[in-house]
Amino acid sequence: MTIQVVLALAVFAAAYVLIATEKLPRMTTALGGAAAMVLIGATNDTEMFFSPESGIDWNVIFLLLAMMIIVGIIRQTGLFEFLAIWAAKKARGYPFRIMVILVVITAVLSAFLDNVTTVLLTAPVTLLVCERLAAPPVPFLIAEVMASNIGGTATLIGDPPNIIIASRGGLTFNDFIINLAPIVAVLLVVFIGLCRWMFRSAFLFHPDRAARVMALNEKEALGEKSLLIKSVVVVGLVLAGFVARPLLGLAPSVVAMLGAGLLVLLARLEPRKVFGDVEWETLLFFAGLFIMVGSLVNLGVIESVGESMASLIGDQYDVAALALLAGSALVSGLIDNIPYVATLAPITHGLVEAGGDAARPLWWALALGADLGGNATAVGASANVVVIGIAKRYDHPISFWTFTKYGLVVTVVTIGLCLPYVFIRYYMF
Amino acid sequence: MRAVDLKVSLPVVRRETTAVEAGRLIADSGLVGLVIANRLGVPTAIVSAVDVLRLMLPGYLLDDVSLAAVFDEAGAGELWEHISERTVGEMLDDAGVAVRKILSVESDATLVEIAARMVDARTQIALLRDSPPDAPMFVTLPAVISAVLATAGGAGPGVAEQ
Numbered sequence: 001m002t003i004q005v006v007l008a009l010a011v012f013a014a015a016y017v018l019i020a021t022e023k024l025p026r027m028t029t030a031l032g033g034a035a036a037m038v039l040i041g042a043t044n045d046t047e048m049f050f051s052p053e054s055g056i057d058w059n060v061i062f063l064l065l066a067m068m069i070i071v072g073i074i075r076q077t078g079l080f081e082f083l084a085i086w087a088a089k090k091a092r093g094y095p096f097r098i099m100v101i102l103v104v105i106t107a108v109l110s111a112f113l114d115n116v117t118t119v120l121l122t123a124p125v126t127l128l129v130c131e132r133l134a135a136p137p138v139p140f141l142i143a144e145v146m147a148s149n150i151g152g153t154a155t156l157i158g159d160p161p162n163i164i165i166a167s168r169g170g171l172t173f174n175d176f177i178i179n180l181a182p183i184v185a186v187l188l189v190v191f192i193g194l195c196r197w198m199f200r201s202a203f204l205f206h207p208d209r210a211a212r213v214m215a216l217n218e219k220e221a222l223g224e225k226s227l228l229i230k231s232v233v234v235v236g237l238v239l240a241g242f243v244a245r246p247l248l249g250l251a252p253s254v255v256a257m258l259g260a261g262l263l264v265l266l267a268r269l270e271p272r273k274v275f276g277d278v279e280w281e282t283l284l285f286f287a288g289l290f291i292m293v294g295s296l297v298n299l300g301v302i303e304s305v306g307e308s309m310a311s312l313i314g315d316q317y318d319v320a321a322l323a324l325l326a327g328s329a330l331v332s333g334l335i336d337n338i339p340y341v342a343t344l345a346p347i348t349h350g351l352v353e354a355g356g357d358a359a360r361p362l363w364w365a366l367a368l369g370a371d372l373g374g375n376a377t378a379v380g381a382s383a384n385v386v387v388i389g390i391a392k393r394y395d396h397p398i399s400f401w402t403f404t405k406y407g408l409v410v411t412v413v414t415i416g417l418c419l420p421y422v423f424i425r426y427y428m429f
Numbered sequence: 430m431r432a433v434d435l436k437v438s439l440p441v442v443r444r445e446t447t448a449v450e451a452g453r454l455i456a457d458s459g460l461v462g463l464v465i466a467n468r469l470g471v472p473t474a475i476v477s478a479v480d481v482l483r484l485m486l487p488g489y490l491l492d493d494v495s496l497a498a499v500f501d502e503a504g505a506g507e508l509w510e511h512i513s514e515r516t517v518g519e520m521l522d523d524a525g526v527a528v529r530k531i532l533s534v535e536s537d538a539t540l541v542e543i544a545a546r547m548v549d550a551r552t553q554i555a556l557l558r559d560s561p562p563d564a565p566m567f568v569t570l571p572a573v574i575s576a577v578l579a580t581a582g583g584a585g586p587g588v589a590e591q
Contacts, residue, residue, distance in 0.1 A: 078495040085499055124493035131487070132504075212504060220498035394488050 004040055005299050011036040012292055020335040027281040030288025030339075034295075042295035053346075054294030056287045059167045059253040060160075064114075065283060066256030067157060070235065071117050072277030073267050077228040078221040080109070084125040085218035093210020095135045096203040099143055100192055102126060106144045107151025107188050111158045111181075112239070115148040115383040117277065122148075123390045132212040137396050139199035142403060145387040146375045146410050150191055153371035154184040156242065156252060160286075161341035161370045166252065168345035169352065169363045173242035173252060179364045183421045187372075187414050194413060198406055227267055234263040289342045297346055306350030313351070317358045318427035320351070321365040322419055328369025329415045333376025333407075341370050361426035368418045376411040378403040430576050432543055433536040436557055436566040441466045444518035448484045451517055455481055461570055462553040464531065465517060472565050475529045475554050476520060484520045485512050491525065527551075533558040534568065540576050543568055 015033035019026050037043050047054050074080075083105055091097035102122065110118040122144050130137035152158035156166045156176045165171065222228060241248060241255035248255075264274055296302050313320040324344075331340050348366055352359045374381030378388055378400045384407075391398045440454050441464045451463055455478045463481060465474040483491060487508055490497045500508065520526050532555040534543050547555055553570040560566035 081493060081495050081499070120492075124489035124496060127487075127489040128496055128499075131489075212507075215501050215504055216499045217501065218499060221495045223495065390492075 002299075004042060005301060007040045008037060008042045008295055008299055009301065011040070012296060015292060016335070016339060019339055025281070026336070027285040027288065030285045030292065032288075034288040034291035037292055037295035042299055043291060047294060047298055048291050051294065054297040056290040056294075057164070057167050059251055060163050060290075061253075061283055061286055063157065063163055063167075063253040063256050064160065064286065065278060066253065066260040067114060068117075068278045069260040069274060070231075070238065070256070070263055071113055072274060073227075073263050073269060074231045074235065075121065075277065076223055076267075076269065076273055077231050078223045079228060079231070080121045081125050081221035082218045084122060084129070085216050085221060088129045088213050089216065089218065093133060093207075093213040094203075094205055095133055096196060098129060098133070098213075099140055099195060099199070099203075102129075102140065103143050103147040103192060103195065104188070107147040107184075110148035110151035111154045111184075112235075113158075115145075115152045115159055115381065116279075116386050118148045118152075119145050119383045119387050119390075123387060127394055128216075129213060132209060132216065134206060134209045135204070136202050137394070138391060138398055138402070139195075139202040141387050141391055141396075142398065142406055143195045143199065145381075145383050146407070147188070147191065148383050149371060149374045149381050150184060150187050150414065153187075153368060154181040157256075159337075159371045161337050162367055163252075164338070164341050164345050165348075165363055165367050168349050171363060172245050174245070176367075177243075180367060183368070183418060186421075187417060190413060190417065191410060194410060198409065227269075230266045231263065234259050234266070237262075286338070286342075289339050293342050293346060296343075302346045303350065306347045306354075309347065310351055310354050313355075315355075315358070317355055317362065318423060320359075321361050321422050321426065324348075324362055325365040325369040325418055325422055326415060328366055329373030329376065329411060332370045332373030333380045333411060335379075337370040337374050337381065341366065344370075361422060364426075365422055368422070369415070372414045372418065373411060375414070376404070376407045378407070380407065430540045430580065431536065432534050432538040432555075432557055432568050435540075435543070435568045435572045435576060436536075436560070437569060437572065438564065439464055439554065439567045439569070441470070441472055441565070442517050443468075443470075444516060444521060446517045448481070448512050448515040448517070448520075451481050452485060452512075463517075464554060464556075464565075464567065465521065465528075471562060472531050472556050472567075474521070475531050475552050476517075476526060477553060480520060480526045480528075483523075483526065484515050484517070485509065487511075531556050535559070540573070540580060544573055544577060547573060 011033050015029050018024050018029040043054065049055055084102060087101035087105060088098045091101055106118055106122050123141060126140050126144060127137050130140055154176065156162050156173045162176060166176065238255055238259035241250060241259065242252055267274070344366055348362050351362055374384065378384050384403065388398045388403065442451050442454070443466055454460060454463065460478060462475050462477045464472045465476060467473045521528055529550060529552050532546055532550040532552045534546060534555045534557065536557050536559050543555060547570060555568045557566040557568065
């Protein structure tokens with residue numbers, strides 16, 4: 001092992017520790033780590049910006065950017081608020097029914113939006129409904145963030161790790177729907193049952209409070225009707241573009257950028273509203289991560305790890321998939337799943353290249369483990385941290401252990417269901 | 430015209446002041462902002478009147494303004510019930526509120542200096558640096574604008590033609 005490799009591994013490990021402990025903003029850590037990789041000669045400008053194997057994955061960056069722009073514009077329509085209040089009224093003010101509907105809405109939204117965006121959209125209206133009901137908001141907020149982590153697992157665009165996996169694995173939107181959506185639908189039903197049990201004391205029905213929910217006028221939340229129509233049409237076109245990739249041959253990033261551009265053109269909103277939801281720090285964080293992982297690719301570290309894993313696995317891809325699923329859930333519960341997947345994706349790619357069809361389910365094991373593992377602890381996913389912050393701001397603090405005690409139950413059950421799913425679907429027959 | 434010529438006395442609030450008391454000061458006196466004092470009673474910060482209004486609203490409406498439209502008259506009325514529980518301290522701790530360190534100016538500062546410093550600090554109120562600690566005096570934005578207009582001849586060309 002050369003000095004350069006030792007230094008690169010030290011930089012990588014230090015960056016992981018800093019990201020996990022949040023001693024520095026994660027963007028600062030990732031860009032600092034990338035700068036250190038350049039300084040030790042592990043990468044250079046050509047590799048960073050132009051190499052498909054070891055450079056910044058522009059498909060991921062631009063897909064995220066485009067979806068952030070689209071969501072930023074849709075937010076102006078009031079559609080989410082309308083849906084949530086409409087649903088609460090359909091539930092006639094019964095708290096559990098409301099939770100079920102909010103969980104389903106959050107999970108479905110989350111399949112098509114970033115999880116953090118989803119919970120930012122649903123949290124204010126949840127607080128409003130809970131205030132009207134005199135119901136404790138904490139169970140509702142926890143249920144929603146977990147639903148967003150579960151729902152986001154279903155599609156290519158639902159969770160950032162999936163975007164990385166899709167790009168590195170050459171997987172399509174339809175691949176994710178076919179392989180992950182069925183188990184996610186099952187998990188969601190089971191999760192609703194768990195909510196009924198875990199939060200049973202939160203579902204007291206007060207007729208007078210229910211009347212306060214029924215008095216809300218959801219139509220008033222809707223903004224300009226023409227913007228709503230344009231947004232729905234463009235989102236429909238973008239989703240159709242994702243699904244029709246085999247026909248169109250356009251990468252998801254290109255489809256999303258075309259959709260974002262079209263919506264910007266049609267919406268004619270001021271730049272502050274169009275780009276207000278773009279998380280530039282997140283995009284730079286991704287860029288820094290790709291450079292760091294790419295540096296390890298350049299130095300042959302990822303290849304060596306892949307070869308070691310391949311010799312360890314042999315042809316036992318079933319065992320490898322189950323281990324990857326469980327291991328990813330464990331790691332993702334403890335650290336941010338984005339750097340974890342950014343690191344594991346090139347290793348998994350190598351294994352799939354070597355193993356062919358038998359190794360292909362490793363991608364789904366990685367996605368399920370990394371996405372669902374985020375529910376395990378309060379810091380397992382960015383959306384968890386955001387919701388805990390919102391709850392604290394509104395005087396409904398959620399402690400680390402309060403979240404984690406529910407999170408561990410949900411993670412054990414969901415991963416426990418995914419293990420037989422992966423084994424039966426891909427290896428039993 | 431100097432700062433001392435524009436000085437006025439203003440009410441000073443503290444962290445413990447309730448939203449109701451702070452709002453009453455603004456509503457009754459037409460203030461554009463509030464001076465906040467530390468535990469020793471020394472003016473240290475300024476918040477704008479609109480941030481005091483922010484203190485009176487439920488937080489979720491600040492995060493999602495479109496929700497404010499869904500209440501009927503009775504529902505909207507219920508939202509103000511919690512105002513008495515809120516304090517200025519909560520506003521100071523709110524990351525969304527622009528709490529500005531108080532701007533202090535010399536008593537002999539000229540009008541243009543006061544105006545420039547207020548714009549630079551984006552503040553509506555400045556403290557006279559050498560006013561007594563137990564009776565601090567301030568210069569307010571309306572007084573400064575009024576003095577500027579008076580010095581400039583009272584009006585622009587459009588008004589002068591009338």
